[in-house]
Amino acid sequence: MRLAILGCGTVGxxxxxxxxxxxxxxxxxxGAPLEIAGIAVRRLGRDRGDLPVAPELFTTDAVGLVKSDDVDVVIEVVGGIEPARxxxxxxxxxxxxxVTANKALLAEDGASLHDAAADGGADLYxxxxxxxxxPLLRPLRESLHGDRINRVTGIVNxxxxxxxxxxxxxxxxxxEALEEATELGYAEADPTADVEGFDAAAKAAILASLAFHTRxxxxxxxxxxxTEVTAADVASAKAMGCTIKLLCIAARGTDAAGRESVSVRVHPAMIPLSHPLASVGDAYNAVFVEAEAAGPLMFYGRGAGGAATASAVLGDVVAVCRNRLAGVHAPSESAYxxxxxxxxxxxxxxxHVSLDVADRPGVLAAVAGVFARHDVSIATVRQAPAGTEPAGRGVxxxxxxxTHTAPDAALAATVEDLRGLDAVRSIASVLRVEGGE
Structure with missing residues (x-):
């Protein structure tokens, strides 16, 4: 089986x-040996250490390599939208x-790839x-295909x-934490894609597509x-018996008209320490799947790094090569x-809403009235004198x-109306809470 490899960076x-x-x-x-037909790179002269390949296998002609009749499988680890698409x-x-590791392309225009795979009778893994x-996507695409998935919650960055x-x-x-992550190599020189949630959002789109058979x-x-999460937020979460994680959440439900639909979101949230995702630390990933028949399932492990990602790539290579030898291919997509x-x-x-307020009678009643006007039920209230909160804001x-569970629009409108109360000096922080109800 002849392989064309596009990209030879960390993963390649x-x-x-x-x-x-x-x-x-x-x-x-x-059932057959693998042979590298060529490796497409941007610069031929770059030092790539002691890679065990002949120098003549490197080329800058990715198009020619892809179109070669002597290639059975294309492995893409370049990233980006074009020219990879x-x-x-x-x-x-x-x-x-x-076989691709390109989450950005799959999230941006996976439809084009799936349609091309269907047209050509080829595998896309x-x-x-x-x-x-x-091993997460294959279970969603194959192992759980006989079940109904209702929710996927994950730490994917x-x-x-x-x-x-x-x-x-x-x-x-x-x-300070970002600086430490950068020094240890966990964060890129430009961490925007990670800390602003773009990376997790692309992955959330892929997970939702597979879980709910919907593009x-x-x-x-x-x-x-x-970027807006503060040390005070973290301390407040601890006081509640929670921790803060950047979650991707994909859930099946009904829309305002009662029709079945899905919700897909990425944002920081407090989760109780009893939740399976709360103990996932360091740079590890974990995804919690809730299916009707199988029940709750947890997938955990290293979510990044050259060796870990290459392991997943090779698993797909084995699968597609077996299919080619058998003269079959997997269904390209399930979006029915x-x-x-x-x-x-x-x-x-x-x-979870933290308010800096005047300490006088009637304040709590006024605040509670705003929540009631938007039909948002309050679960717990905690009041502390100035100086006892970790932030020490001097109010x-x-x-x-x-709060109890409510539509996000009602919660957001409640917070906006709180800003107009005379007794509210400022809204110190607003965080969503997941996994407690």
């Missing part, structure tokens, strides 16, 4: 190494199997696009999980990052449900309110 290099080191075992598992569409339409080495775990463990602020794109995902994606305002969630008092 590990793919090449593992192909060499495990060549005998891979050949035995597949054009390369993979051409390969799939020509009947070549494709992408286990490495979400949660690194964790290792950088943000490391930052929030560090803030929880040390009491540091966001900037969900990155534009359908409500996205918030962790075609469910609408609900707007964020219809998502059901809970809020009259701090009022911490946690």
């Amino acid at each position: 290099s590990e793919v090449v190494r593992l192909l060499h080191e495990q060549s005998a075992d891979l050949a035995a598992r597949i 054009s390369w993979l569409v051409d390969a799939l339409r020509a009947g070549k199997s494709v 992408y286990e490495a696009a979400v949660a690194g080495a964790i 290792g950088t943000t999980n490391f930052i929030l775990s560090a803030m929880d463990a040390t009491g540091a602020g966001f900037a 969900v794109g990155a534009a359908d995902v409500h996205r918030e990052g962790i 449900a075609d469910l609408a994606v609900r707007p964020m305002g219809e998502a059901l969630t809970r809020y 009259d008092a701090v009022l911490v309110i946690v």
Whole structure:
């Protein structure tokens, strides 16, 4: 089986190494040896260490490599939208199997790839696009295909999980925790894609598409990052017996008209320490799947890194090569449900609201009245004198309110109306709460 590899960075290099080191075992598992037909790179002269491949296998002509009649499988680990999309569409339409780790492309325009795979009768596999080495997408696509999945909740970005775990463990602020993550190599020089939630949102779109048999794109995902999470928020979560995580949440439900639909969102949230995801620390990933027949399922492991991602890539390579030898291919996509994606305002969630208020009679009643006007039920209220809260903001008092479940639009409108109360000096923080009801 002849392989074309597009990209030879951190992941591509590990793919090449593992192909060499495990060549005998891979050949035995597949039933035929694997051979690298070429490796497309941007710069030929770049030092790539002691990769066990002949120099003449490197090329800058990705298009020529993809279109070569001597290639059976195309492995794409370049990333980005273009030119990767054009390369993979051409390969799939020509009947070549494709293995990709490109979450951004799949979330932005996975439809084009799936359509091309169907047109060419080719396999499109992408286990490495979400949660690194964790076997997650194949179970959603195959093992749980006989079940009905109602909800997927996950920690799918290792950088943000490391930052929030560090803030929880040390009491540091966001900037200090990000600096530590950068020094240790967990965060990129430009961490925007991670800390602003873009990376997690792309993965959420892929998970929702598989779980609910519906095409969900990155534009359908409500996205918030962790840059506004403060040390005071983390301390308040601890006081409630919670921790803060950046969650991707995809849930099946009904829209305002009573029609079945899905909600897909990424944002920081408090979760109780009893929740299975609460103990996921450092740069690890975990995804909690709730299915009707199978019940709750947890997938946990390293979600990033060259070796972990390459492991997932090679797992897909084995699968598509076996299919080619057998003369079959997997179904390209299951999107028969075609469910609408609900707007964020219809998502059901809970809020934790911290208010700086005047310490005088009637304040609590006035605040409670605002919640009542928007039909939002209050679950708990905690009031502390100034100076006893971790932030030490020097106000009259701090009022911490946690709501029951309500539509996000009603909760957001409640918070906005609270800003207009004379007794409310400021809204110190607003965080969603998940997993407690």
